[in-house]
Amino acid sequence: MGTSSSPTPFTRRTVLRTAGAGAGALALADLLAACGIKGGGAASGDTLKIGFVSPQTGALASFASSDSFVVKTISALTSKGFTAGGSTKQLQIVVKDTQSSPTRASDVTRQLITQDKVDLVVASGTPDTTNPVADACEAAGIPNITTIAPWEAWFFGRNGKDGVGFEYSTLFFFGMQQFGECFFPMWEKVGADGKDVACLWPDDTDANAFRNGLGPAMKKDGYTPIDGGKYNDGASDFTGQIAKFTAAKADLFTCTPIPPDFQTYWKQAAQQGFRPKLATVAKVMLFPSEAEALGTLSNNIATDIWWSPGHPYRSTLDGSSAAKLADAFAASAGKQWTQALGSVYSLFEIAIEAFKQASDPRDRKDVADKLKKMSITGMSGPLDFTKGPQPGVAIQHPVGGQWRPGKTFPWDITIVDNSANTAVPLQGDLQPTFA
Structure with missing residues (x-):
């Protein structure tokens, strides 16, 4: 397998310049803390905020080993903005660590909603992460997408009503x-x-x-x-x-x-x-x-x-193959690919597509509706949230x-x-x- 070039490295200078321009600003804790930059605050009119929650430390940390790379990659791919709601929007990602604790997952999600004023939340890494994150978002009326949790544990574990689903919550994985x-x-x-x-x-x-x-x-x-x-x-x-x-x-x-x-x-x-x-x-x-x-x-x-370099899938953002994404991760991080690499990448693919499809990307109900009606083929292959087995659930094989x-x-x-x-x-x- 050939090795493709990795995304442009994020130095202190590039991060500061990007944040100052309001384009693709990163809030990844380990990266920005080193640069003295903090995420948060209300987004400007031309900036959409995505909150990202995962277990970066603790017993479930292996599920988040590629998260930093994905956030950098998505930020680089969207650095020139994208069209949503009839105008060019920039993207800001605010990252929170659950420390592998369901209680902390709830707490940091509420922080994203009340303090960071995010427009949408994505999360990954077992029901210990996905369930409390989705519950907090559902209670606050914030659209959210989660992954890497059996759909039954996510749906019935949150008291989902058969055939009804949730108003703001969606998940892709399998059961x-x-x-x-x-x-x-x-x-x-x-x-x-x-x-x-x-x-x-x-x-x-x-x-x-x-x-x-x-x-x-x-x-x-x-x-x-x-x-x-x-x-x-x-x-x-x-x-x-x-x-x-x-x-x-x-x-x-x-x-x-x-x-x-x-x-x-x-x-x-x-x-x-x-x-x-x-x-x-x-x-x-x-x-x-x-x-x-x-x-x-x-x-x-x-x-x-459910994902590997051998899967025949491509990015909706730049057409890169699964193999190229895995190679880029290895070249950038010096580490081996993980399945979560493709899943977390797709969280952002889907979120960005929902923003693009919504008449107003700040209309939470509109964005949530677009998520529940989403049919997309990207880095995780074909995902159709309308087919079930429950509303808002897309199945992988x-x-x-x-x-x-x-x-x-x-x-x-x-x-x-x-x-x-x-x-x-x-x-x-x-x-x-x-x-």
Whole structure:
């Protein structure tokens, strides 16, 4: 894969000049704090503000490792402004860190609304981020788009009314049906002994969506979920769950813990001899840092892949391919691509398109309506918020990938099953996690 040039570097001089011109002003905490610049205040008549909330620190920080790059890239692409409401508008992005806390996610979102006076909010990174952000925006009447949270956990976890949806909130990602369409074909192909599936599901909004949604789907497809039992996030001893899985002789494994807990669990499982033929994990092992932390224990762990350099998608802002975006990130940050790179990029694609489509980009109801009626094909592929499964939800279709030793970086994803999305090319054959 070739390496494309990265966006223009943001030096102290360029940031100060951009902020002074009111074009593409950045409020990214780590960048602007170093330059002595603070975000906030009411936007001028020709500037639209987007608030961006994500877990940049804490247990969920791996979900936000590419956020800084995306904000810089979007700001550079929109530095000359764009037409919305019949005139040229500039874009300002104000970034807030949840510190992986749902309570702080609510607090910083309210700050964006009441203090920074943003016109729209975007957020990413599990229901611990998306749900409190969307709730705060819904209460204040602020249009918002979120991603990387199973739609059931986002919709029903916020008491969404079936067939009605929310007035200001939208989400793109996927749900239990799509997880099944991604995982079940791999379970079938690997030739497991029996159909017992060890399930490590904690007691939180995300995991309970799997317990109540994927569990019944597994049974319908002939599989038997072996639920290890509810536990609180931050657990340090998984001996009980491992013993239960071992006793059941489960040859398949799936889970939805927070990343640090999976690291603890997987190491303990290896020490205690639980070696399932195939591990298909969710919420964890989505990013290279997690694979690096486990080392050789990462080999052939499978997970859902909704975005990669191999996906045949392009930006609505400049036509760049997924591969080019991944290369630009590597050249700029010196790090490996992550799935969140494409998702966060699309948050801004969709937000900007909603501004463009609205008669008045400052009319919150108009912008929210455009979001709910949005049909767009961009960096995350085709997204149609009108098709459901609930109003304001657009579905992606993940493929199956496995972690294997990489060439440029220590570990890389190989796409091994595209049953759910044949537009994504295969890169290798499915292999057992443990033979």
